[in-house]
Amino acid sequence: MSAFEHGFPFDPAYGRTLDQLLATPAPAPPDGFDTFWQARHEAARRVETAPAVGPQEEERDGFRIFGVSFTSVGGLRLGGWLVLPADGPAERGFVIGHGYGGRQETGPAVPLPLPRSAAILPCVRGMGARSRRPGIPGDADRHVLHGIASRDTYVIGDCVADLWCAASALLELVPELMTPGGARLGYAGESFGGGLGALALPWDDRFACGLLTVPTFGHHPLRLTLPCAGSGEAVRARHRDHPEIMDVLPYFDAATAASRIRIPMMIAPALFDPSVPPPGQFAVYNALTGPRELHVLTAGHVEHPGAAAEAKGLLAAGQRFFAERLAPRP
Structure with a gap:
């Protein structure tokens, strides 16, 4: 992959072969890692999200799409989209994360991982057209540094x-997704949304399975040694001037x-990626100890020959993965 044509001043394959990428370990957890995240999760579950659905904005591909807002931690009101089947009840539910830069007013991409599904596509705080908030930077390079001192x-x-x-919010709006055994949601996220998903899924038993595509935030000690064209470069620059942020990054x-x-x-990591170094992506996959599938991509965050075919193949693989693991609601 080092011979892949590109105009970057560094090798977006980082000289690694697939076998080397598959040998990239995860860093050891810092003290209190589990208790830190468990407490964050418990606080989030206590939030009264008070979701509100706006008028229908469009209908396509068998889905109706609405604007939605909800309350998150700190009392912050966030926005996004709610997607419902055009006909009949929802059989499955999804939370779908977004990449850095957020979602704009053009609306969410459809189709969802499975037909006859309900999904919420939130814009996380500071990101996208519907969750820009005063005091939180809206661009990736500043957002990724916001509050990093602690x-x-x-x-x-x-x-x-x-x-x-x-x-x-999704479960309040679509209560039929609840079963006698509790909720069984799927999660899908790419890049920034992939990294957030890896951080979110260990602690929340409402999720039954997840798909993370080119996930970021993997193996921070290694990421700090690898130049990139994504938000990780802003973190590298901050670390050079403030090495003490390594007291914070291991928790994320x-x-x-x-x-x-x-x-x-x-996990769908890429062999070549100028924005999210592949060793960190593969470290996420390698760390998994439960049931796992690997779907290797040629490249991420860059156009390349065959990109459309790879995207189609990933969509099909994700649909199969979720169909096998998310039984439809009776």
């Missing part, structure tokens, strides 16, 4: 909580968190 103020922790609160390591995930997972 694990208790780092915005990434609140963004993870936004996903938990989005799940609560997607690979460390992945070692706590027990539900079935599919």
